[in-house]
Amino acid sequence: MENFLLSFPLIAKLATNDYVGFTFFVGCMAMMAAAAFFFLSMNSFDKKWRTSILVSGLITFIAAVHYWYMRDYWADFGESPTFFRYVDWILTVPLMCVEFFLILKVAGAKRSLMWRLILLSVIMLVTGYLGEAVYRDAAWIWGLISGIAYFIIVYEIWFGTAKKLAVKAGGAVLQAHKMLCWFVLVGWAIYPLGYMAGTPGWYEGLFGGLSMDVVYNIGDAINKIGFGLVVYNLAVVATEEKA
Numbered sequence: 001m002e003n004f005l006l007s008f009p010l011i012a013k014l015a016t017n018d019y020v021g022f023t024f025f026v027g028c029m030a031m032m033a034a035a036a037f038f039f040l041s042m043n044s045f046d047k048k049w050r051t052s053i054l055v056s057g058l059i060t061f062i063a064a065v066h067y068w069y070m071r072d073y074w075a076d077f078g079e080s081p082t083f084f085r086y087v088d089w090i091l092t093v094p095l096m097c098v099e100f101f102l103i104l105k106v107a108g109a110k111r112s113l114m115w116r117l118i119l120l121s122v123i124m125l126v127t128g129y130l131g132e133a134v135y136r137d138a139a140w141i142w143g144l145i146s147g148i149a150y151f152i153i154v155y156e157i158w159f160g161t162a163k164k165l166a167v168k169a170g171g172a173v174l175q176a177h178k179m180l181c182w183f184v185l186v187g188w189a190i191y192p193l194g195y196m197a198g199t200p201g202w203y204e205g206l207f208g209g210l211s212m213d214v215v216y217n218i219g220d221a222i223n224k225i226g227f228g229l230v231v232y233n234l235a236v237v238a239t240e241e242k243a
């Protein structure tokens with residue numbers, strides 16, 4: 001009996017040198033903790049900010065669930081859980097676009113701004129998926145198209161309508177917007193590096209030593225939790241100012 005159970009273990013063994021598996025494991029825990037933190041703190045804020053904090057919670061919660069699956073997938077098959085990865089992103093990245101809209105609503109942000117950002121993020125991710133999973137031989141072309149969509153997002157929030165609204169709102173909202181802009185410019189730039197490390201192309205070898213999944217996992221932890229904390233901080237400051 002004992003031997004029988006041992007041949008069908010319920011949990012996969014994590015080798016001590018499995019850095020990828022380790023980052024999936026820790027990433028999962030970090031996302032769970034962050035989600036609990038955002039959900040539980042939600043009601044201590046002024047009504048106006050609750051939806052923003054709720055969305056921070058949803059982003060990390062959705063990621064936690066996907067990390068649970070990705071951790072398993074990696075442990076069982078030892079390969080990148082590309083499908084789960086992109087399902088996670090296609091849900092969470094648009095929600096990050098919603099965050100921009102929500103904090104800029106005080107300055108009169110329109111839904112069209114939100115939909116524009118969401119559409120760009122979907123283009124960025126779908127083309128990335130095509131390059132990474134479907135047309136790997138042409139990965140650099142799909143990566144380039146994805147990168148263009150990414151740059152338009154960066155332009156929009158740094159210099160476009162979103163920026164103008166942030167300036168109009170001023171104060172804590174402008175500060176938070178600036179921080180989120182930095183996350184998108186620097187934090188999100190981590191992903192194309194992972195992509196180049198994990199797909200074939202002229203850039204091969206440039207990032208050869210890096211593991212795509214480790215890069216993506218670090219990017220996710222920084223961006224999803226960091227983004228949420230910026231919004232959390234805004235809610236704290238704005239609620240205090242009012243009190």
Ligand SMILES: *C/C=C(C)/C=C/C=C(C)/C=C/C1=C(C)CCCC1(C)C
Nearest residue numbers: 128143146147150188191192195223
């Ligand atoms: C929580 C997940 C986040 C914030 C994921 C963001 C993903 C990106 C910014 C991905 C960008 C890519 C490019 C700009 C080019 C190569 C393909 C991608 C999809 C990795």
